[in-house]
Amino acid sequence: MSSKPIRAAVLGVGFSATVFQIPFILGLPDQFKLHSILERRATKEQSKARDLYGHTGVKVVTTYDDVLQDPEVDLVVVSIRSPEHFAYTKAALEAGKHVILEKPVTATSADMRELTALAKSKQLVLAPYHNRRFDGDFRTVRALIKDGKLPDLIDFESRFDVLANWPMGLPGTGSGISYGLGTHLLDQVIALFGKPKSVTAMLINARGIGHPEVEDSFILHLRYVDSPVIVTLRSVMHSVMSKQVRFVARSLNASYVKYGLDVQADQLMQQSMKATDSGFGEEPKEKWGEYGRLVDGKQIFEKIPTHTGSYLDYYRNVGEAIRGVAQLEVTPEDAELGIRIIEVARQSSQEGRTIEFE
Known part of the structure; x- marks a missing residue:
């Protein structure tokens, strides 16, 4: 990957996204760019994401396909309800996107092993958010x-x-x-x-x-x-x-x-x-x-x-791992062991x- 900032798409505008994810993406402008936010209920008239982060130039999208099909998105931050973690992470990896995955990563260790194998097969970074x-x-x-x-x-x-x-x-x-x-x-x-x-x-x-x-x-x-x-x-x-x-x-x-x-x-x-x-x-x-x-x-x-x-x-380490200059501090194997x-x-x-x- 080039030295340009890693373009991140954040799923959701809830507590995890607004407190534990987006502030640290914005805090490392040399490494990351807040590219898009998935807000399903956003309209042209009303959007929490635009109200909070519109000044950054972020794109607000309303479907996950908007994220998966966007060639500019390098990294997907899965910060939505935990029952959906496995399906959303699998779809992002299959689309060739790196992933930061909120905890709990998956409901079962078998699911996490499947995601870990998929990420390795595609040479993608799968980073559990054990901040x-x-x-x-x-x-x-x-x-x-x-x-x-x-x-x-x-x-x-x-x-x-x-x-x-x-x-x-x-x-x-x-x-x-x-x-x-x-x-x-x-x-x-x-x-x-x-x-x-x-x-x-x-x-x-x-x-x-x-x-x-x-x-x-x-x-x-x-x-x-x-x-x-x-x-x-x-x-x-x-x-x-x-x-x-x-x-x-x-x-x-x-x-x-x-x-x-x-x-x-x-x-x-x-x-x-x-x-x-x-x-x-x-x-x-x-x-x-x-x-x-x-x-x-x-x-x-x-x-x-x-x-x-x-x-x-944490985000610095993930950025360096995506660029291939460092190993992940928190590995998917660690997260699977925890589950x-x-x-x-x-x-x-x-x-x-x-x-x-x-």
Whole structure:
């Protein structure tokens, strides 16, 4: 591909598109161009996409064929309802377009394997949008582990709790909190530890809202070959707390504890910041996590500056992968592994037992 900006078509003008996709496309004008937005209900008189982004010169289209048949479109950003992810992504790949695919990528691991094989056969980039691998807090705990500050890790807990009333959907459609927030937690531990050797899980619909088989709460325990670490992933949709636990990592003689979420989404939505603004992705000192260690029998604690989060880096990496100058940071194989873990977790919960992971 030439050095010209990669022309991106974004599907939809919902939360994902307007908060987590388009701001970062616009933030990298040397790498990307917001070429078109699919807005099915747009008319000549009314269009949310034109109201928000008309100043960029974006083309607003009303059918997916308008995207697929446009030779100028290099990249399709699939940011629509998850039950449609597989069909829309397959159509884009068959049309010769690279794809960024929102989470949950697909309802089944078999579907993701099919998409991965199709992308490889056509030499196209299929990039799962697991943007939270680029959260500042995750970058911090990852660096602590890599730099040997948490040697002999024995306990790693990652939580993503919210107070929300999101619609839950139906079984078999990629619905439930494990497919939602859970995919972020799974992608992060896949980046840290790889494939587990066993999964023990409980998935429940604690609030009794929607279909009883579609969970709003889960707890997963993952064990690994040649490692004593127990990974615990936890998420609920009914958490009323002023300080939400995010990470707890313990080694034999050190620990790291972090509260609160990465700041980027809040900066975009609540503070009206742009992804290119000074200070974007930087967490205030009062929210930094605490690192503790045992030195000569004494416990010593200190605040650890949170690394700067950057969803722009996700898009930079995808652009470089499309141009063939870098490998994807978040691969389709990683995403397929995450869905497989969810499938095994559902079986574990239903059967009430630990399941060995193949």
